[in-house]
Amino acid sequence: MPRQAPYIPASEENRRRFSRVLFNRTARLYLGGRRYEHEKIRNLSIGGVFVEGQYKANPGEICELELHESGRHSSLILRFTARIVRIIDDGVALEFIDMGPDAYMFLQTMVLYSSDDPYTVAQEFLDDFPAALQDTR
Incomplete structure (x- = not known):
């Protein structure tokens, strides 16, 4: 298995808006009326997360995640x-x-401290700041 880079910067090439970092934790996932326990998270950004596993789901489907x-x-x-x-x-x-202010601050902290390029990540936070304010009203 190839080694994953610990930090993947956002760029036009990979269509990601936010930088990702490796995140070695598990989460509870509520999807399609089912609850999945101890699901492994592969990487995390302030915009999203990749959860390992096989799920019966469709793109666009809404779910809940708990850390x-x-x-x-x-x-x-x-x-x-x-x-x-x-x-x-x-x-x-x-x-x-959607997420509460505590969850957003947690994401910022985890991504910032796990990043190889905290300056770029901090700039992403500033760029996203007006949107984050609207989401918490």
């Missing part, structure tokens, strides 16, 4: 509403369409 983050003194459940944008044999690419 459970636990720390030494607290725990946090982050919820995202997403749209399926791509389906391949080993997973689905999801585009975030």
Whole structure:
């Protein structure tokens, strides 16, 4: 299996709006009336996520994703509403369409600290800032 780069910059060539980083966590996925536990996340951006697995789904379908983050003194459940944008044999690419402010700040933190190019990622946050404000009203 080829080694994946830890950081994939957004560009015109790959049609991505936001840079992606590897993200080694699991999530709960609600899709098509079913709940999937401990689904592995391959990569993450502030615009979406790739979840590994095989799902009976169609592009455009809406789903819910939950990340459970636990720390030494607290725990946090982050919820995202997403749209399926791509389906391949080993997973689905999801585009975030709704999330709370805590989830958005978590995404920014994870992408920024996991990136090999934090300056470019920070610029993406600034470019997306007006849209993020509209989404939380």
